[in-house]
Amino acid sequence: MAKKEELGGMDYLVTLPKRVVTVYIPLAIFLIILLFPFYWMVITTFKPNEELYDLGRNPFWVIHPTLDHIKKLLFQTHFPEWFVTTMIVSVASTFLSLFASVTAAYAIQRLRFRGSEMVGAAIFLAYLVPPSILFIPLATMVFDFGLFDTKWSLILTYPTFLIPFATWLLMGYFKTIPYELEECALIDGASRLQILLKIVLPLSVPGLISAGIFAFTLSWNEFIYALTFISSTDHKTIPVGVLTELVEGDVWHWGSLMAGALLGSLPVAILYSFFVEHYVSSMTGAIKE
Amino acid sequence: MSAREAAARVRPDVIPEPSLVARLLNSRNFLGFIFMLPLAILLLVFLTYPLGLGVWLAMTNQRIGGEGFFIGLANFEFLVRDDVFRLSVFNTVLYTVIASVFKFGLGLWLALVLNERVPFKALIRAVVLLPWIIPTVLSAIAFWWIYDSQFSIISWSLVKLGLIDEYIDFLGRPNWARASVIIANIWRGIPFVAISLLAGLQTISPTLYEAAVLDGASPWQKFRYVTFPQLTPIIAVVMTFSVIFTFTDFQLIYVLTRGGPVNSTHLMATLAFQRAIPGGSLGEGAAIASAMIPILAAAILISFFGLQKRKWQSE
Secondary structure, eight states: OHHHHHHHTTGGGSOHHHHIIIIIHHHHHHHHHHHHHHHHHHHHHTOOHHHHTOTTSOTTSOSSOOSHHHHHHHHHSSHHHHHHHHHHHHHHHHHHHHHHHHHHHHIIIIIOOTTHHHHHHHHHHHHTOOGGGTHHHHHHHHHHTTOTTSHHHHHHHTHHHHHHHHHHHHHHHHHTSOHHHHHHHHHTTOOHHHHIIIIIHHHTHHHHHHHHHHHHHHHHHOOHHHHHHOOSGGGOOHHHHHHHHSSSSOSSOHHHHHHHHHHHHHHHHHHHHHOHHHHHHHHHHHHHO | OOHHHHHHHTOOSSOOOOOHHHHHHTOHHHHHHHHHHHHHHHHIIIIIHHHHHHHHHHTBOOOTTSOOOBOTTHHHHHHHTOHHHHHHHHHHHHHHHHHHHHHHHHHHHHHHHHTSOOTTHHHHHHHHTHHHHSOHHHHHHHHHHHTOTTTOHHHHHHHHTTSOSSOOOTTTSHHHHHHHHHHHHHHHHHHHHHHHHHHHHTTSOHHHHHHHHHTTOOHHHHIIIIIHHHHHHHHHHHHHHHHHHHHTOOHHHHHHTTTOSTTTTOOHHHHHHHHHTTSOOHHHHHHHHHTTHHHHHHHHHHHHHHHHTOTTSOO
């Protein structure tokens, strides 16, 4: 905070017109461009077909807003089922990943077992392995395990990209907890498990929230595994369902497609609005450490 | 509950003699092993093993639902002569280089602007990150609609402004399609670069700027000799991440063009998917995916050396 104030302290050297050109105008252009696709998503969702496909009108505004596209999405498609599937898969894979990451991060950062630094480095490397080089071998494994077209195929594979970043993030949080607290508890006869559960975890709640909501968002957004491992319509996740099931046949589909994109984005957008700071810290934290 | 209370609460009344189990439970190495198990099982089974399996599959003629036999490097020999594969490598490099350069330039610019004192700073920063939070596939669908050949809002605006006469077929012409997918990728990547670099900017000590101003440095000199050198380590890491995920991108292309028109936007990842899953040639798809590994390894090495000199981070 103090830094920002001091930086602001030199502002008197810069005149207002100059600030308008160097700061406010670029910022406004950035914001317009970054937000326009969302504005367009919202406008299209509520626009009746007559207005949507009439090139004579001003397309930037909607004159008679309608809920038809949303009704169609909710009652004539499998969207509600995709929503439930995505929710179950995201929550389950997030908790699975958090469990594995908490114990691992604690072991690497605090138990300092033999080779813990190498293990930490290996986990960082795992962070850099993208899903698009794993999905083909994973598809054959999912098939061999009999998990094809089930939620388990996603719940078990999502941790591959959630665990590395969550572990890395939690290692950073655990590092900030003073050793003295643990030493006190050890002297008082607490076991390592008790220390983890009753001292370290309560103190790293912000880190757990960051890792958890971020993992949830990544699972919610995942596409290539869900596209490859799921085949039946009602087992799909939202990104896959909206893209593959709403496009076929119907020519006048843009309204419901945009409604699907909008409603599918809402859960993460709402979560994001409540936990902005946690998102920022998890994004930058995972890189910094 | 404060930490002190937490520590007090676990204090047992009597300290028992340590049994074998208790001693094991207090051994760093044994406990470390137990605590690492869940992570190790998940990552070894679903990450390390498939990484190896992918390289093995690349050397077989495995098809979906069929049996595969070891065929050595035949897949790679076929791919080297395959025009579509070579085009996809070209596209991937083009896509990665152009998108990364713009993401870096615009992201750094946005970070510098956000580092200024502006009203509603927290709100603006939150809004800026939105494109990165929203599922890529869903925002890509919005771009698909923005790029529509008949109803594109860009074409509509340009026609109304009198700049063009007929609608642009954004996704139907090879070079337009390339530009369109690259722009969508840049749009999605700017927030990540900007917010990460902003975090880096905020760690630069203001005394450095004060010293520079006293020495009569111009704004450009302040950027060139203070900001940029201080920011270099984090730039290295952020851009490594950005390059890796752009290079292996799949979602945007799959939504917007599925590799078309005439394979002009096929990336290695989308071609691997097309050959392996709808096409059924798992071996060939795995070979295309494996061909990405050497380049990823190079990027990871760069990241490693970037991490080595993380001066900006106070230990």
